Amino acid sequence: MPLQQSQTLILKSFKLGESDKIVVFFTRKFGKLRGVARGARLLKNPFGGGLEPFTYVNLIFFEKRPQELVQIDSCDIIRSYYTFQRxxxxxxxxxxxxxxxxxxxxxxxxxxxxxxxxxxxxxxxxxxxxxxxxxxxxxxxxxxxxxxxxxxxxxxxxxxxxxxxxxxxxxxxxxxxxxxxxxxxxxxxxxxxxxxxxxxxxxxxxxxxxxxxxxxxxxxxxxxxxxxxxxxxxxxxxxxxxxxxxxxxxxxx
Ligand SMILES: [Zn+2]
Structure with a gap:
């Protein structure tokens, strides 16, 4: 699968290993997906706050093999609703x-x-x-x-x-x-x-x-x-x- 892009709402995430996250998200184009975000738990992570629950983002991801978790490449925040979590x-x-x-x-x-x-x-x-x-x-x-x-x-x-x-x-x-x-x-x-x-x-x-x-x-x-x-x-x-x-x-x- 080539790089894909879609408007996305992040639903939830789980810790994976020392520095990664598994993210469950709902995309406008493809529906619900699960993906791995490498380095998402590092202090200087490449995603900023974009993978926090209920952030509205433009998400770029790709699939290595069908039916596996997709790999999250990057995201741009359209709107953050993260303050609602407080x-x-x-x-x-x-x-x-x-x-x-x-x-x-x-x-x-x-x-x-x-x-x-x-x-x-x-x-x-x-x-x-x-x-x-x-x-x-x-x-x-x-x-x-x-x-x-x-x-x-x-x-x-x-x-x-x-x-x-x-x-x-x-x-x-x-x-x-x-x-x-x-x-x-x-x-x-x-x-x-x-x-x-x-x-x-x-x-x-x-x-x-x-x-x-x-x-x-x-x-x-x-x-x-x-x-x-x-x-x-x-x-x-x-x-x-x-x-x-x-x-x-x-x-x-
Ligand atoms: Zn009846």
Whole structure:
């Protein structure tokens, strides 16, 4: 593979040996990749702060052999969001968003919309939108972009359109059911209120910055959080540690 270049958001990094780093990053052109950055942990490293989590860079890298870690050559910082790491709530939110993207995306699977969702999340933090609202918006869209968010219009079993202003039943692995199909279940499932359904619909229609005043989500944030938590656990098979930590920060509220 010749030298490649792409706009990139750094997701996370791990120490490698004495002086190197393994970096997980999401590129606009190629999707998620993992790469080795030689000398990245040296005091005078060639990358500056460009490989810190959630730095927006132009990254240049190359691949020695297919399916192996790419080699990171250099980077130019477009925008650094590293200062967000100084505040524990913001830092844990970003760690969680990085884990979500890492968990739900395959390597070398370009996804422009997901790249833009990450940028939107960062702009949301910059605009001081509440972390819980950013998390809920991000989760809904991440599931949607992966084809894992069930239809809010019609029953997952029988296809009948949902009545307006009615709650729907939630299947553990996703899927919303009409009352008839839900009565046929051996156990009564959780339900999603009309208010939460309206909020999710507006999440899917609007920009994150439209939620700046937080009013729209104030009554349904917890309910939506429970739904997305269940869906994420179901699809990832486990709760990311960053989500456990993020949820603990808000347990008292
Ligand atoms: Zn049905």
């Amino acid at each position: 505040e524990i709530v913001t830092a844990s939110l970003l760690a969680y968003l990085a884990d979500l993207v890492d968990g739900f995306s395959q390597e070398r699977d370009p996804n422009e919309n997901l790249f833009r969702l990450l940028l939107a999340g960062l702009k949301g933090v910059e605009s001081q939108i509440k972390p819980l609202i950013i998390a809920r918006y991000f989760e809904i869209w991440l599931l949607k972009l992966n084809g894992l968010f069930p239809s809010l219009r019609s029953c997952s079993r029988c296809g009948r359109r949902f009545a307006r202003n009615a709650s729907v039943s939630v299947l553990p692995g996703g899927g919303f059911l009409c009352p008839t199909c839900s009565h046929r279940l051996p156990q009564k499932g959780e339900s999603l209120s009309p208010r939460a359904i309206r909020t999710i619909s507006s999440i899917l229609r609007k920009n994150l910055l439209d939620f700046k005043n937080g009013k729209e989500m104030v009554d349904s944030e917890k309910e939506i959080g429970l739904l997305t938590w269940r869906l994420i656990l179901f699809h990832l098979g486990k709760e990311p540690p960053s989500l456990v930590f993020f949820r603990q920060l808000f347990r008292q509220e």
